[in-house]
Amino acid sequence: xxxxxxxxxxxxxxxxxxxxxxxxxxxxxxxxxxxxxxxxxxxxxxxxxxxxxxxxxxxxxxxxxxxxxxxxxxxxxxxxxxxxxxxxxxxxxxxxxxxxxxxxxxxxxxxxxxxxxxxxxxxxxxxxxxxxxxxxxxxxxxxxxxxxxxxxxxxxxxxxxxxxxxxxxxxxxxxxxxxxxxxxxxxxxxxxxxxxxxxxxxxxxxxxxxxxxxxxxxxxxxxxxxxxxxxxxxxxxxxxxxxxxxxxxxxxxxxxxxxxxxxxxxxxxxxxxxxxxxxxxxxxxxxxxxxxxxxxxxxxxxxxxxxxxxxxxxxxxxxxxxxxxxxxxxxxxxxxxxxxxxxxxxxxxxxxxxxxxxxxxxxxxxxxxxxxxxxxxxxxxxxxxxxxxxxxxxxxxxxxxxxxxxxxxxxxxxxxxxxxxxxxxxxxxxxxxxxxxxxxxxxxxxxxxxxxxxxxxxxxxxxxxxxxxxxxxxxxxxxxxxxxxxxxxxxxxxxxxxxxxxxxxxxxxxxxxxxxxxxxxxxxxxxxxxxxxxxxxxxxxxxx
Numbered sequence: 140x141x142x143x144x145x146x147x148x149x150x151x152x153x154x155x156x157x158x159x160x161x162x163x164x165x166x167x168x169x170x171x172x173x174x175x176x177x178x179x180x181x182x183x184x185x186x187x188x189x190x191x192x193x194x195x196x197x198x199x200x201x202x203x204x205x206x207x208x209x210x211x212x213x214x215x216x217x218x219x220x221x222x223x224x225x226x227x228x229x230x231x232x233x234x235x236x237x238x239x240x241x242x243x244x245x246x247x248x249x250x251x252x253x254x255x256x257x258x259x260x261x262x263x264x265x266x267x268x269x270x271x272x273x274x275x276x277x278x279x280x281x282x283x284x285x286x287x288x289x290x291x292x293x294x295x296x297x298x299x300x301x302x303x304x305x306x307x308x309x310x311x312x313x314x315x316x317x318x319x320x321x322x323x324x325x326x327x328x329x330x331x332x333x334x335x336x337x338x339x340x341x342x343x344x345x346x347x348x349x350x351x352x353x354x355x356x357x358x359x360x361x362x363x364x365x366x367x368x369x370x371x372x373x374x375x376x377x378x379x380x381x382x383x384x385x386x387x388x389x390x391x392x393x394x395x396x397x398x399x400x401x402x403x404x405x406x407x408x409x410x411x412x413x414x415x416x417x418x419x420x421x422x423x424x425x426x427x428x429x430x431x432x433x434x435x436x437x438x439x440x441x442x443x444x445x446x447x448x449x450x451x452x453x454x455x456x457x458x459x460x461x462x463x464x465x466x467x468x469x470x471x472x473x474x475x476x477x478x479x480x481x482x483x484x485x486x487x488x489x490x491x492x493x494x495x496x497x498x499x500x501x502x503x504x505x506x507x508x509x510x511x512x513x514x515x516x517x518x519x520x521x522x523x524x525x526x527x528x529x530x531x532x533x534x535x536x537x538x539x540x541x542x543x544x545x546x547x548x549x550x551x552x553x554x555x556x557x558x559x560x561x562x563x564x565x566x567x568x569x570x571x572x573x574x575x576x577x578x579x580x581x582x583x584x585x586x587x588x589x590x591x592x593x594x595x596x597x598x599x600x601x602x603x604x605x606x607x608x609x610x611x612x613x614x615x616x617x618x619x620x621x622x623x624x625x626x627x628x629x630x631x632x633x634x635x636x637x638x639x640x641x642x643x644x645x646x647x648x649x650x651x652x653x654x655x656x657x658x659x660x661x662x663x664x665x666x667x668x669x670x671x672x673x674x675x676x677x678x679x680x681x682x683x
Contacts, residue, residue: 143340143387144675148667150180155294156396162629163318171318172289175397179294183258192588194292194550197227197398201267202287207278217275221268228264231256236374258681259298261481263291265428266302272432279305286312297388301404301424302509308399318396326651327619328395333663334613335388343382344676346599350375353591354543355553365563367591368556371661375543376536377603379679380409383422386678387516388613393463407612414498414534425478434474441466459476467503487541518629528608568593584645617649 140147155178162171185189200428204220207213211396231254238249254671270290273279281287292298311317353371357363361524387405394401408421427551445452445466451459472493478650479492537554544550565573569588649655 140182141675141677142386142393143336143666143670145667145670146185151178152393154178159397160318160320163320166318168312168315168318169285172285172312174283174582176288176292179289179292179297180506182294183292183297187255193227193257194263197224197267197502198288198291199284201271201291202284203283204272205271205281205287208274209277212275212277214275217271219668220271224268224271228260230254231260231609233480233484237590240363248387262300262302265425265481267291269428269432271300273305281305281309293394293399295390296401297397299383299390299678301387301390302428303402303424311399314398319398321398323651324395324398326656328392328397329663330392330649330655330659331388331395331613331617332392333659333666335385335390335392335487336666337662338385338388339676339678340385340669342603343378343380343385344669346374346381346603347378347676349591349596349600350378350543354545354549354553355589357556358545358549361552362561363553363556363560363591364557364561364587364589365564367589368553368561370592370596372492372536372540372553372557373600373604374596376539377600377607379539379542380607382602382679384612386680403614405612406614407607409532409535409607410528411531412524414495414502414531417531417535418495418499419510427483428675429474429478433477434470437470437473438466444498463504463507468500471503475499482542485545487544490547491538491541492552494534498534499536500561540639564589568594 140151142148155175158174158178159171162168162174180191180194182193200223201220203666204216208217208220235251235254238251243245270279270281281290286309287339289312290303290305293308296303350371353363353367353374354365357371382681384405387403391401391403402424404422404424406420408422411417411420442452451462458594473496475492475496476489477492479488479490482488482491493585537557540557541550541554544553548561564581564585567586567588573580573584
């Protein structure tokens with residue numbers, strides 16, 4: 140079931156809210172939790188009921204393994220639990236890709252039956268793997284199967300995150316106030332949900348048309364020119380931005396309606412002045428998972444080995460090339476390789492991950508050089524921030540071409556157009572502007588009708604980029620402190636609104652009021668009218 144569907148908006152959400160708070164009103168907290176679990180499982184089964192069995196079995200298996208690991212840490216059992224989770228994920232997500240490549244390399248004829256990727260499998264698998272590790276390390280525990288089932292299946296975050304920790308969410312269901320309807324929770328939750336719905340239905344789904352046209356043309360063998368390729372790439376970048384931002388808002392808003400604060404998962408990543416900062420703002424809970432459970436353990440293990448061998452390690456002011464490669468470059472590339480694999484089966488996702496790994500390594504190297512030459516002061520950082528934002532954005536746009544493309548040839552066709560290999564031809568409608576300029580036109584300036592470039596598309600892209608860069612995001616506007624769950628650590632830090640180079644910060648304050656209710660209601664009504672009832676569009680991260 141989709142958040143942007145009439146079934147969800149008209150009957151599922153109101154009925155689920157009503158049942159939860161009716162049980163809460165009579166102080167039947169366990170019944171309220173059971174009701175929410177049942178509703179969440181129904182929500183998941185609405186898509187394909189046969190995969191409900193997979194989710195239930197996964198919940199039962201991980202609960203039993205976690206229950207055993209609490210107080211009795213057993214590394215072998217932990218490895219078996221993690222391997223089982225990865226095995227199921229790998230079967231559904233990568234078996235067809237692996238079989239095709241084995242057949243291509245060795246001339247074999249392995250076949251894998253048609254598999255439909257279960258919704259949310261990457262998210263609920265990673266969430267439960269983190270739970271098993273935390274149980275083994277004595278960080279968390281859960282004795283109730285009903286509570287654990289709610290932790291995994293809570294429908295606002297089940298399909299596409301955020302990837303939450305047990306200690307972040309479940310303690311909130313032990314608070315009596317959670318089961319009582321709250322005007323503030325409804326006001327904040329409905330506001331955030333409405334903003335997210337508007338981003339998805341009105342912005343992301345509309346700009347997606349331009350991206351689809353350009354990428355379909357590239358997939359059909361059309362050589363995109365410079366402006367056509369950039370229009371397509373920028374359109375998809377903005378589509379993904381508002382689609383994922385919209386889902387993240389809707390998930391947080393829905394959780395808040397039930398009195399639950401889910402961690403922020405999206406914090407204006409295109410305002411980042413470096414690729415490291417980008418990943419601190421984009422899919423923040425995935426970054427946290429990869430850093431906590433993959434990158435940090437790998438760096439610690441490599442550091443211990445180098446210390447035991449008497450070799451140098453990373454120093455703030457003097458870092459050797461060897462220590463940089465072993466303790467920064469290799470773990471970064473390794474982690475981002477698996478980040479690419481997590482996003483999907485295909486060489487284009489591997490390239491996406493490795494590109495970002497390379498970007499981050501270069502970013503780290505730049506930081507080392509700045510420290511070495513004492514140019515890392517706050518004044519320098521402020522002056523360089525606009526250039527950093529522009530460079531980071533351009534690098535991300537290029538990487539997202541591989542994220543969007545369905546094949547490597549399609550991706551390379553778009554990239555070739557973006558770097559001008561297919562010609563820099565100006566749209567025919569710009570001829571008058573150029574001819575009005577003083578002097579004669581250079582011989583290389585050529586005008587032609589470009590089907591995927593027009594002034595309307597350019598204006599919409601420029602407007603959306605201005606919104607992305609200079610307007611406050613949802614948590615800035617509503618108030619970050621209202622959205623912060625306890626125990627989130629760095630994930631809960633909400634940065635201030637616009638980039639420091641913004642000409643005059645845009646400050647908008649929000650508070651529950653009749654005026655705010657009216658215009659949020661108007662946004663929701665406009666969004667509902669835009670929903671295609673026959674086939675509402677899925678969120679892009681549903682595919683992962």
